[in-house]
Amino acid sequence: MSAVEDNPPEHRFELPIEGSHEMAAAYYRLEGDSIVLTHTIVPEHFSGQGLGSKLAYGTFEAIRATGRKAVLLCPFMAAYYARHPEYADIIAPESPHD
Template sequence: MNVVEDNPAQHRFELPIDASHEVAAAYYRMDGDQVVLTHTIVPKRFSGQGLGSQLARGTFDAIRSSGRKVVLLCPFMAAFYARHPEYADIVATETQND
């Protein structure tokens, strides 16, 4: 199992996909100390293999370990959270600038 890593230079969490040198990515922007997840991409040829869920779980775990909160603007990440309420402790209901 590959590990999700934060790539702050690209503003995304990345999940490497085998030896293909491709990544599944969860894009974000920072709002103070909150991570605002905006968009998730899994290369089409890898869809249906559970990579999106693996990316989501790794992203949520990385945010939790950083002590930050997450805002879910990305529909995929919001749907993942709806199925995994164990991440309620890190989900913010609005951005800090609201």
């Protein structure tokens, strides 16, 4: 199983897709001590295989390891958090809420 890796020069967390040369990515920007998650991309032909959830899990775990907070501008990441409230400790209070 591939692991999510931070790629700071590209401002994204990456999940290589096994058996291909493609990847899923969660884009971000840094604002002070926060990581603002802005957009998530999973190649369309890999949709429905759980890659987005693996990417979100790895992204949240990576953010937790840094001690930073996440701001959830990306609707996918916000939806993942809504299903996984155990990440409340890393969500910045200024994150939009539905």
